[in-house]
Amino acid sequence: MNWQLYLVLGTPLLGGALLALWGHKSWAASLNIAMSIATFIAAAALTAHIISEGPLITANEQFFVDSLNVFLVALTAFVSMTTSLFSRPYMRVEHAHGKLNDNRLRLFHSMYQLFVFTMLLVLLTNNLGILWVALEAATLTTVLLVSLYRTPASLEAAWKYFILCGVGIAQALFGTILLYSASEKVLGSGGGALLWTHLETVAGSLEPTVMSLAFVFLLVGYGTKVGLVPLHNWLPDAHAEGPTPVSAVLSGLLLNVALYALLRCKVLVDGALQAPFASHLMMGFGLLSVVVAAFFLSRQKDIKRMFAYSSVEHMGLITFAFGMGGPVANFAGLLHMTVHSLTKSAIFFAVGHAAQKAGTQIMDDIRGLMKISPTVGWGLMLGSVAILGLPPFGVFASEFLILTSAMRQQPWATPFLLIALGVAFAAVFSKVQPMVFGETNARRLPHPPALIPVFAHLAIVLALGFYIPPYLVDWYHEAAKLIG
Amino acid sequence: MNLPLTSQIINLLAAIMLLLSFAMLTQRRILSLINLFALQGLTLTLSTLVVAWSTGQDHLYYSAALTFALKVLILPWVLHRLIRKLSVKWDVETLINIPTTMLVGIVLVILAFNVALPISQLAGTITKSTLGIALACVLLAFLTMITRSKAVPQVIGFLAMENGLFFAATSATYGMPMVVEFGIALDVMVGMVILGVFFFQIRERFDSLDIRHLEKLKEE
Numbered sequence: 001m002n003w004q005l006y007l008v009l010g011t012p013l014l015g016g017a018l019l020a021l022w023g024h025k026s027w028a029a030s031l032n033i034a035m036s037i038a039t040f041i042a043a044a045a046l047t048a049h050i051i052s053e054g055p056l057i058t059a060n061e062q063f064f065v066d067s068l069n070v071f072l073v074a075l076t077a078f079v080s081m082t083t084s085l086f087s088r089p090y091m092r093v094e095h096a097h098g099k100l101n102d103n104r105l106r107l108f109h110s111m112y113q114l115f116v117f118t119m120l121l122v123l124l125t126n127n128l129g130i131l132w133v134a135l136e137a138a139t140l141t142t143v144l145l146v147s148l149y150r151t152p153a154s155l156e157a158a159w160k161y162f163i164l165c166g167v168g169i170a171q172a173l174f175g176t177i178l179l180y181s182a183s184e185k186v187l188g189s190g191g192g193a194l195l196w197t198h199l200e201t202v203a204g205s206l207e208p209t210v211m212s213l214a215f216v217f218l219l220v221g222y223g224t225k226v227g228l229v230p231l232h233n234w235l236p237d238a239h240a241e242g243p244t245p246v247s248a249v250l251s252g253l254l255l256n257v258a259l260y261a262l263l264r265c266k267v268l269v270d271g272a273l274q275a276p277f278a279s280h281l282m283m284g285f286g287l288l289s290v291v292v293a294a295f296f297l298s299r300q301k302d303i304k305r306m307f308a309y310s311s312v313e314h315m316g317l318i319t320f321a322f323g324m325g326g327p328v329a330n331f332a333g334l335l336h337m338t339v340h341s342l343t344k345s346a347i348f349f350a351v352g353h354a355a356q357k358a359g360t361q362i363m364d365d366i367r368g369l370m371k372i373s374p375t376v377g378w379g380l381m382l383g384s385v386a387i388l389g390l391p392p393f394g395v396f397a398s399e400f401l402i403l404t405s406a407m408r409q410q411p412w413a414t415p416f417l418l419i420a421l422g423v424a425f426a427a428v429f430s431k432v433q434p435m436v437f438g439e440t441n442a443r444r445l446p447h448p449p450a451l452i453p454v455f456a457h458l459a460i461v462l463a464l465g466f467y468i469p470p471y472l473v474d475w476y477h478e479a480a481k482l483i484g
Numbered sequence: 485m486n487l488p489l490t491s492q493i494i495n496l497l498a499a500i501m502l503l504l505s506f507a508m509l510t511q512r513r514i515l516s517l518i519n520l521f522a523l524q525g526l527t528l529t530l531s532t533l534v535v536a537w538s539t540g541q542d543h544l545y546y547s548a549a550l551t552f553a554l555k556v557l558i559l560p561w562v563l564h565r566l567i568r569k570l571s572v573k574w575d576v577e578t579l580i581n582i583p584t585t586m587l588v589g590i591v592l593v594i595l596a597f598n599v600a601l602p603i604s605q606l607a608g609t610i611t612k613s614t615l616g617i618a619l620a621c622v623l624l625a626f627l628t629m630i631t632r633s634k635a636v637p638q639v640i641g642f643l644a645m646e647n648g649l650f651f652a653a654t655s656a657t658y659g660m661p662m663v664v665e666f667g668i669a670l671d672v673m674v675g676m677v678i679l680g681v682f683f684f685q686i687r688e689r690f691d692s693l694d695i696r697h698l699e700k701l702k703e704e
Contacts, residue, residue, distance in 0.1 A: 127661075127663070127664070129660055129661060129663070129664030129667065130663065130664065130667060132664075132667075132668075133664065133667030133668060133670070133671055134667075136668075136671045136675075137671055137674070140671065140674050140675055140678055143678055143682070144678060144681070144682075147682070147685060150685060150688075150689065151689075152689055152690065152697075152698075152700065153700060153701060155682075155685055155686055155689055155690075155698070156697075156698035156699075156700060156701055157701060158682070159635075159682070159686070159695070159698055160698070160701070162675075162678075162679070162682070163629070163638065163642070166642055166675070167626065167629070167642070167645070170622070170642075170645050170646065170649060173649050173668070174619075174622065174649055174652060176660075177649065177652050177653045177656055177657065177660065178603065178656065180653075180656075180657050180660060181603070181656040181657040184657050193661075194660075194661060194664065207606055209602045209603070209606065210602075210603050210606060213599070213602070213603065237701045240701075241701075
C-alpha cells in the first residue's frame with residue numbers, strides 16, 4: 001500500500017470532479033491552486049519515498065515508479081502548480097475583457113485538473129496499453145481547452161490538433177498491438193505481456209523484426225505528440241490559439257510526457273534488436289526538428305507561435321540527445337528536459353501577461369514592455385536569454401553537454417546543430433529586444449499579474465546553471481542508466 | 485476438420501471488411517457512410533466471435549460484445565442523431581476523382597500486405613493471414629479522412645480507423661488485454677462526445693461543417 005502514489009493520482013482527479021461542479025465560482029481559481037499544491041506535495045512525498053526506498057511496483061503491478069519517471073512526476077506536479085498560480089490573474093483578466101463566460105471558466109478549471117491527472121497516469125502506469133489510453137485522454141482533455149475562446153482560428157487549431165494527434169496516436173496503438181504480439185509469445189497472453197517491468201526482463205528474446213516495425217509506428221505516433229518535424233503541424237496552432245496557461249503546460253509538460261512514452265519503448269526495442277536502429281531514427285527526426293524549427297523561427301509574427309517553434313526545436317534537441325545515447329548524452333537530455341520545461345513555461349507566463357497588456361499577440365505591435373511593467377519585460381527578456389542557451393543559465397549547461405557529446409559520438413551532426421542554434425538565437429533575440437525596450441503602447445490591467453512563477457522558474461534554471469546539487473546528479477545518472 | 489472452416493470464415497469476413505473500407509472510401513452520402521460504418525462494426529464483431537469460438541479465448545467474447553455495443557449500436561446512433569440535429573442528413577459530398585482515389589487505395593493495400601508479411605509469418609494465430617487486411621483497412625480509413633472536406637465524414641473515417649486497429653489486434657494477438665480494450669473504448673466514447681460539442685461550435689461559428697473554412701492558419 002503506497003499512499004503517496006494514490007494521492008498523486010487521486011488529488012487531480014478529485015479536483016477535476018469538484019471543479020466540474022463549482023469551476024465558475026469566484027473561489028474556483030483558488031481551489032484549482034489548492035488542488036495543484038496538494039498534488040505537488042504528494043509528488044514530493046512520493047519522490048522522497050523513491051529516493052530512500054528504491055523503485056516501487058504496486059497495485060497488482062499496475063503502477064511502477066523508478067528514478068526516471070519519478071523525476072518527471074515531480075517536474076509535472078511542480079510546473080502544473082506554478083501554472084495554476086499564473087492562471088488565476090490571467091483568467092480573471094480574460095474574464096474581465098469578456099473573452100470568457102462562467103461556463104467556459106468551469107470547463108477550463110475542470111479540464112486543467114483532468115489534464116494533469118492523465119499526464120501523471122501516463123508517467124506512473126506500468127502497462128503500455130494504459131499508457132496509450134492515458135496519452136489519448138490527455139489529447140481529449142486539451143482539445144476543448146485549445147478552442148476555449150471559440151474564435152474561428154482557435155476552432156481551426158483545435159480541430160487540427162484533434163485530427164492530427166488522433167491519427168498519430170492511432171499509429172502508436174498499432175505499434176502497441178505489434179509490440180504485444182511480440183511479447184505475448186514470450187510472456188504468454190494476458191495482462192502480463194504489456195507490463196513494462198515484465199517486458200524489460202525479456203527484451204532480449206522479443207522478435208526483432210516485429211519490434212523494429214512496432215517502433216516505427218510508435219515513433220510516428222508518439223512523435224506526433226512530441227512535435228517532431230514533419231509531424232509538428234498541430235503544435236504552433238494549438239499553442240498560439242489556446243489560452244496561455246494551456247500553452248505553458250502543453251510545451252512544458254505534455255511534450256515531455258510524450259517523449260517519456262517513446263523512451264520507454266526505445267529501451268525495449270534496443271534490448272530486442274541489439275542494434276542502434278531506434279537510436280538512428282530518433283537522431284534523424286531530432287536533428288530534422290532542430291534545423292527546420294530554427295529556420296521557421298524568424299518567419300513568425302505571433303509571439304506564442306514563435307515560442308511554439310522554439311519548443312519544437314528544443315524537443316528535437318532532446319530527442320537527438322537520447323538518440324545518441326550513452327551516459328553523458330542521456331544525462332544532458334534529462335537535464336535539458338528539466339530546464340526547457342521550466343524556462344518555456346516561464347516564458348509563456350511572461351508572454352501571456354505581455355500579450356494582455358499590449359492587447360495583441362502580434363510581435364510588431366508589442367513594444368516597450370519595460371516602460372509599463374519592468375517585471376514582465378525582464379521576465380520575457382531573461383526567459384528568452386535563458387532559452388537561447390546563454391550562460392549562466394541551466395540551458396547553456398545542457399546544450400553544452402549535448403554539443404560536446406555530439407562532437408565525440410556523432411561529429412557529422414555538430415555543424416547542423418551549431419548553425420541551427422545560431423539561427424535560432426538571431427531570430428528570437430532580434431524579435432524580443434524591441435518588444436522589451438523602447439517606446440510603449442501597453443495598457444494597465446484590471447488585475448495585477450502573477451510574476452512569482454516566472455521568476456521562481458528562472459531562478460531554478462539559473463541555479464541549475466551554476467550548481468547542480470549532488471543528489472540531483474545521482475538522480476539523473478540513475479535515470480540515464482535506465483534509458484541505456 | 486473444424487479449424488480450416490473457421491479460418492475460411494475469418495478470411496471471408498476479412499475480405500468483407502476490406503470491401504467495406506473501399507465502399508466507405510467512395511461513398512458520397514453521409515447517411516450511407518454511417519450505415520457502412522455500422523456494417524463494418526458488425527463484420528468486426530462476427531469475426532471476433534468466430535475467433536473466440538474457434539480458439540476458446542474467453543475474453544474475446546467480451547471484446548466482441550464491447551465492439552457490438554460501441555461500433556454497431558451506440559456510435560451509429562449518436563452519429564444519426566448528430567446529423568439530424570445538424571441537419572446534414574441528406575448531404576452529398578462532391579468527391580473529386582473517385583477512380584484515382586480507388587487506385588491510390590489499391591496501392592495502399594499492396595503496401596499493407598508487404599509490410600504485414602514478415603509479421604504474419606511469425607505470428608502463431610490462426611488469423612495471421614488477415615493482418616495485412618487489417619493494416620489495409622487502417623490505411624484506407626486514413627485515406628478516407630484526408631479526401632473528405634466535411635467534418636462528419638472525416639470523423640467517420642477516424643472511427644473506421646479504430647475498427648481497423650481492433651481488427652489488427654484480433655489478427656495479430658487474439659485481442660489486447662481487457663483493461664486496455666475498455667480504456668480504448670472509453671477514449672473513443674469521450675472523443676465522440678467532445679466531437680459532438682465541437683461540431684456545434686464549428687457550425688455556430690462558420691454556418692457550415694465544411695473543413696475548407698478551417699484552412700486559415702498557415703505559414704506565410
